[in-house]
Amino acid sequence: MMRKPHILAIPYPAQGHVIPTMELCLCLVKHGCKVTFVNTEFNHNRIMESMSEAENVINQVTVPDGLQEEEDRNDPKKLTEAFFEVVPGKLEALIRKINESDENRVSCVIADENLGWALDLAKKLGLQRVAFWTASAASLAMMLNVPKLVDDGIVGNNGEILRKQSIKLLPRMPTMNSTDLLWNCFSDPGLQRLVFDMAFKNNESVKAAEWIICNSSQVMEYEVFASYPKLIPIGPLLASNGLGKTSGNFWREDTDCLKWLDQQPLNSVIYVAFGSHTIFDIAEFQELALGLELTNRPFLWVVRQGFIEESEIAYPEGFINRTRNRGRLVEWAPQQKVLAHPSLGCFLSHCGWNSTIEGVSNGLPFLCWPYFADQLFNKSYICDVWKIGLGFDRNNNGIIGRREIKNKVEQLFGDENFKARSVDLQAEVLSSVKRGGSSYRNFSSFVNWIKARN
Structure with missing residues (x-):
């Protein structure tokens, strides 16, 4: 019997990243893969408490997040710094341990694009490397253009905004004000610098990824995907595409x-x-x-x-x-x-x-x-x-x-036009995840690639 591909997935430790990564993993299980999902101990406990029944189709493991029990995990600077300091070593030890004790060795790492170091680690260990971007492809395109914004004198070397102006990367892409760039939304200068530096590092690390998959649909961001062919839309990843219920919630749902x-x-x-x-x-x-x-x-x-x-x-x-x-x-x-x-x-x-x-x-x-x-x-x-x-x-x-x-x-x-346009867009987006649709085809190609390399 053929061994199932064994994928290790690690999300950035925030609710908005954990849920789509979990949905992606449920879809991969449905397509015959084995998945080990890595959460921080703190988030794992919250998810387990909020679940009405344990989701046992995914092997859930934990790593420490580097913070003491009483420390504030809503402080993004503290959490990110601690996470980046502690988790790389723990993740490497975890993969080595699985591969020594489990005949079904980890063959592929799917890492949140914000965790570029995990892609570097996968490359070092000779594993398949996939970056998963949980937001819009346009926002990733903007982050990939950070070096150009520095060269153009809009942004300084430390992330400071030198010129307040509108930025439009592509004609049909939304306009963004330079003051609204991701890292500039935080009031703490230390956190701004951390997020800015992270963008630069991730832009380098993501070059090691063999796939960059996005939780989006070609219909929603056609021009971005046409201009950035390395970004592959496989979404929207919703519970209906996986096993029928949302997983990874930090709070218990009031049904x-x-x-x-x-x-x-x-x-x-x-x-x-x-x-x-x-x-x-x-x-x-x-x-x-x-x-x-x-x-x-x-x-x-x-x-x-x-x-x-x-x-x-x-x-x-x-x-x-x-x-x-x-x-x-x-x-x-x-x-x-x-x-x-x-x-x-x-x-x-x-x-x-x-x-x-x-x-x-x-x-x-x-x-x-x-x-x-x-x-x-x-x-x-x-x-x-x-x-x-x-x-x-x-x-x-x-x-x-x-x-x-x-x-x-x-x-x-x-104004009934708002509802009419919403329903038209809905039809196009849902058709992209049905058999024969663009996201469906992309996801099938992705799974076939994982299986072929196993």
Whole structure:
């Protein structure tokens, strides 16, 4: 009997990276591969606690993240520095241990593109090397152009923004302001420098990758894939392509909200979710609450732990009582199932890439409230390229006010073209992952390559 290819996969240790990497691995298992998934001990424990049943088709192993138990894992600088210092040695030891004790040796490493050192390690060990980019291909293209931005005098050698200007790499690619470049979204200069240096190092390391696969679809970013033929779209990777349920959540999903959605009218509900990192201040949070109240529409709002800067979630006085009959608040939702529900009318989102492709795959129009990093870029896709959503304007105090929220909701629901364009894009994107579609063909070629080299 032929040995199964044994793939070791390592995501960057954040929720938005773990979920698509897990989806990718579930698809590989379905296609006859063996997968060992490497999480940090901290994230592994969170995932195990949030699962209703253990996902035993993937061999899940852990490495320490380099932080003490009491240290703050929401501090990206501290986490990244510790992770990069400790994990390379642990990963090498892990691979060597598996290959000494397991007759089914690791033959391939799939590493998050942000972990370029893992590709260097795989090359050193003589293994197949695959970089996985979990965000839009356009945002990777922008990172690959960092050296050119330095040469052009837009960015300094330490990542400082020397010229404030619009950057447009390709005619149909969203415009990005130089001040919105990934590393510049952080307020801590040390973290800015760390992310900037990481981009330079990863640009070198990714040259060692034999494949660079993206959780995107040719339909969504046609021009980027035409201009960067090494980037291969295999997405969107959704639970429906794997084993039917989302894996890798850090919080337990509140599935009762699905029964609540069953009782709402078709295409009526505003789903409000800002991912795993967004942090609101109390003024923004209260304006959002009052804006949802003003819409007079049913809403399902995900308010996770740590969602606002202040430790306690403080709703406007009387808000809960006044919206009790049409509002539902949950700490974490089964997002893909929620977005697929017929009662959903629109998605008020931070525009993280996972949320973006999930909304697109369900034919939903968007209300865009990006927070940082590639979310600003994704908002440009939604509003300017695909034309399936609206952004919010900030007032003189830099806040998105309740009236602005109410007005944009009315505008979106009042113009059927947003829904029509969303449904058209949905059809094209879903056809790309069906048999014969572009992502389907790319994924099949990828699996065949892994098996041929085993």
